[in-house]
Amino acid sequence: MDLFILHHDPAVRSALIEGLSGRRVGAYRCDAKAIAGWRELKGALDESGVASAVLLDPRHGLPPSQEDAAHPEVLQMLSAFPTTAFLALLPVSREMLPQVAALGRLGVGVVALGHNDTPEGIARALNHALVRKFREALVDLGIDALPGHGPAILGAAGTTTVEKGDVGRMAEILQVSVPTLVRWCRAARLPPPGKLLAWGRVLMAANLLDNSGRSISGVADAVGYAADSGLRRVFAQFLEASPSELRRTGAFERAKSRFLVSLAER
């Protein structure tokens, strides 16, 4: 996973790169890189070929008199890269709390500089941010309206997809055995767990196609296909269209409606 670090302090930057490179975040290994400014960050995210995250000082580049607010670029980045996980680094003080609250309302978590900014602390915070991103897309799918254990099963499928986990991991999240999970899926009129995870990957890939500048092979890599041919094959099977065609016409909408139709047919 590409992890881009935007921070004015070279000591902070190098400590983060040293501490986070190669560290595990969920299913990924971090490839941490320092970024010089907002424009460079946008370029790097456009070209990022795998799952990506950003660790930044939200005040980067602002004059000291304006440092109690986030840089306007933060908002633009969030809207341009909705599938990227953003985490802010801020020093611990009462004066920073309004900014913590404002970032939180935008869906950006905050790591307290000098307190829980250890490599392990940041890796765990990144893990939370990645899982939350995909869950937001699933909520958009309307899963909360499903009967019985349906929402919980799909929520677990979403988390498992992000973690690149298997059916065993999905059952572990729900604290049930695999046979029980299969039974629950049947009772909630959902596809079996393996099929759900396949749908999870299709939905995540479709979301990335729509909302990132990643290449098709980058998307395939991000969701765990060995090559873009794997993604093409699965899209043809589930969505009856190629990734480039779907990118033009709205991949997530198509994936979402096909998925809902497949549920209704059960």
Added chain:
Amino acid sequence: MRRIDPGDLRRLPPSRILLVGPPPLHTVLEGPPPELALPVWLLLSDLQLLATRNVEQGGGPVVRGSALAHGSPADAELREPLRLLDAAVREGRTVGTEVGVTVALGRIVAVFRERGWEMAAMTVAESWLWVQPESSAANLVAGSLAGDAGRLGEAETLSARSLIIARQAEDWAAYCEAGLALGEAHRRRGASAAARRILAKVQKRGRRQGLKDAAAAAAHGLFTLAAEAGDLEVGRARAEEALHEYPPGHERRALLTRQLAQLSTERGDHRGALRLLSGIGEAAGAPVERALRAASACRAAALVEDRGRFEWFWASAWRWSYDESARAAWTPCLMELARAAHAMGDGERARMAAARAVEPAREGGDEESVLALRDLLDPVR
């Protein structure tokens, strides 16, 4: 209490809160002053990071030091809970099962709720649940807040989780508390049969374990279900059981008696209602309860055309309708007085009471009462 085998908990119903990842923490900053919000936010962040599941072993420390080093609040009620949390975090304890964490987070939620910081209380409760998903108390408290916020499905799930955990641990006080919450959540969602089943179990368990308050509260809940179904006979029987089990002087005795009187009124037994309401000592219950009781008694007296007692209770309820300590009861109290005066054929007083009720109803955003008052005012104009 029995120690729980993790295998015993495999059948817990899944909570959505636990599946969406740890709750965002910015809402904990809404309400508490900055000197308190800062350590609470830091400690909750730390706890969430420490409780992250599916991580590599031996990844190193999560925090650099004490969250309280960045500022410790002077708040006497919260100093100790924050110190407990800080110690657990600094020492990297297994926060998912740490008793100090359970006690501290429970206390913080309670204090935040008392102070009216509902959003912040909800965030602390959901974080607590995320950190300690197998704590009966965390499930119960998060469920109660979900119920307050109208998320009844989540309230049911969390109360059911709390109940299962408490049953496995053979912690019968917690079991009864969770069962009462589950019964209430079922009732509010309209699942009366399920509510009745769980409340009957709590009543039985409470009696067996000598938990009289729990047994009485369960009988009270069963009474409420009967009252909602309009079943006076069953309601009376359940109310008698509850009154038998509530200790003398228990605050809820007065409430239950008034509710039973109300049911009697609805079923046309106005004399029975007046007898019940007159039988409660005037000083019983909190001011809100006393105000409502006086107004109900006034209406019952009007319905049996007992002018003397009508005047007596009118004077008492009218006084309460100016008393700040009973402010929450002003609208229902004045509405009941308007109905009483109307029944007594006193249009002038009915209009006066109804007109006075409009303002507190509007202030409280109680649109339903405002509409009901319009109906009440129409025939007496």
